[in-house]
Amino acid sequence: MRNYEPNADRVVALYQMLEDDIITAMIRRMMRMGKVSDTTKYQAEILQQAGLLYEDIVQIIASRTDACSAAVKALFEDAGVETVSIESDIHETAEQPPVNIRQSNPMRRVLEAGYRxxxxxxxxxxxxxASTTQQAFYDACDRSYMQVSSGAFSYQEAIxxxxxxxxxxxAYVTYPTGHRDRIDVAVRRCTLTGVGQTSVAVSKTYAEESGCHLMELTAHGGARPEHARWQGQLVTLTGEDAGKTIDGLRVYTLHEIGYGSGDGFKGWNCRHDWHAYYKGISRPNYTQEQIEKLSERNIPYNGKKYTEYEVSQMQRAGERDVRALKRRTLAAQTAVENAPNDEVKAALQEDYEANAVKLKEAEKQLRMFCxxxxxxxxTFREQVDGFGRSASQKAVHAAKRQKQQKQQKQQASMAAAGTSGHAVEVTPPEPKTNGGKGKLYKDERM
Structure with missing residues (x-):
């Protein structure tokens, strides 16, 4: 069976560009603040810069609006056409006439409502x-001013x-509940959830117009435990056959699979789908054995075994780490380029190189994990707009410089210890083994 999985990468990429532009604007404004020791002057300066930052962000958002809207609309159009194409194949086996979504008013209304x-x-x-970013700017500047004013930190350290x-x-977005997410996270979740909910609503409308009351749920590895119990089974749209077993599949109600709720079927980040199922005509797409195998702990990593869901969550965490370090590296680079003097520039350069080292290590760990x-x-989930080939090469060279400087310091330290007459502690190498077959090789001679 064909399944449609929407790809929101283009939409997310546009909003990532928006976020990175906002972070750059924030840091440039901070660099223009300079060192202000008088409280009254500081308050006047921060109010001015924060006001200008707000205007900057409003303009940045406005400049991206049309492109973002067009990308979202195109994604919904593709989802509608592809969903109807897949469902048409199923309905034709039951001798139901094919439907064109552009000519079906009910399905067209569902698609338009989901997009809007x-x-x-x-x-x-x-x-x-704009407002959350302005507040973040206020907070960061206030913290720096207090650190310098108290004498606990130098101006360079505070910056x-x-x-x-x-x-x-x-750049964060704020939900009505007060919960906050980064723009790219919020956009990916909102877009994929919206497209997913709309595509299953189109499938549901198509089935109801064709007189079909059963839908077969798809199944995939890495499903959340609460979703794994009903994946691959049947759902009744009308309540008819609820609780029964048809062709070896349990029939659930819409309420039992959480249809319409955020943590249920087609809620937040749910990748399951459904397709029309005609009793006496259709055949199950999965055996019970295949479904059970999807939740097995069969993926080895560092001596333990994990389910696909657990491994997918570990990979997502690694990707978040890489993105966070890329943002730090880019932010430090922007700060270096806009530093008000050489002292601040040198301090920020150190941060840039330190972040570059951490970034390369995080990328290495993620590669090894995969x-x-x-x-x-x-790799798309590891991307940060602005961190292209040039920025990546700069980070590689910075990491190498940092590593060479560390080695030189260690060598100088060892040389100083040797000339001072003090003994240098040497750790003998571990004896080699033949892989645990019971026989040890002889210790190496030193």
Whole structure:
């Protein structure tokens, strides 16, 4: 059976560009603040810079709006056409006439309603960014001013801390509940959820118009435990046959699979789908054995075995680490380029190189994880707009410089210890083994 999985990469990429532009604007404004020791002057300066930052962000959002809206609309159009194409194949086996979504008013209305709802949610979320970013700017500047004023930190140290804070805080969107997410996370969740809910609503409408009351749920590895119990089974749209077993499949109600709720079928980040199922005509797409195998702990990593769901969550965490370090590295680079003097520039350069080292190590760990578990690297989830080939090469060279400087310091330290007459402690090598077959090789001679 063909399944449609929407790809929101283009939409997310546009909003990532928006976020990175906002972070750059924040850091440039902070660099223009300079060192202000008088409280009254500081308050006047921060009010001015924060006001200008707000205007900057509003303009940045406005400049991206048309492109973002067009990308979201195109994604919904593709989802509608592909969903109807897949369902048509199923309905034709039951001798039901094919449908063109552009000629079906009920399905067209469902598609348009889903698009408008998602677009409105995205617009509302992104519009909160200007105020939340302005507050983050206030907080970072206030913290730096207090650190310098108290004498506990130098101006250079305070600026370094502030730049890191702005990179980590980034551009957030705020939900009505008060919960916050980074723009790319919120956009991916909102878009994929909106498209997914709309495509299953189109399938449901098609089935109801064709007189079909059963839907077969898809199944995939890595399903959440609460979703794994009903994946691959049947759902009744009318309540008819609820609780029965048809062709070896349990029939659930819409309520039992959480249809319409955020944590249920087609809720937040749910990848399951459904397709029309005609009793006496259709045949199950999965055996019970195949479904059970999807939840097995059969993926080895570092001496333990994990389910696909657990491994997918570990990979997502690694990708978040890489993105966070890329943002820190880019933020430090922007700060270096806009530093008000050489002292601050030198301090920020140190941060840039330190972040570059951590970034390369995080990328290495993620590569090793994917190799060991057999996972495909999702390089798009590691991307940060602005961190292209040039920025990557700069980070590589910075990491190498940092490593060479560390080695030189160690060599100098060892040389100083040797000339001072003190004994240098040497750790003998561990004896080699033949892989645990019971026989040890002789210790190497030193």
């Amino acid at each position: 709802k998602t677009q409105k949610t995205l617009r509302n979320l992104v519009n909160t960014t 370094r801390t502030a730049v890191r804070s702005l990179a980590d805080t980034g 190799n060991q578990t057999g996972r495909r690297r999702d």
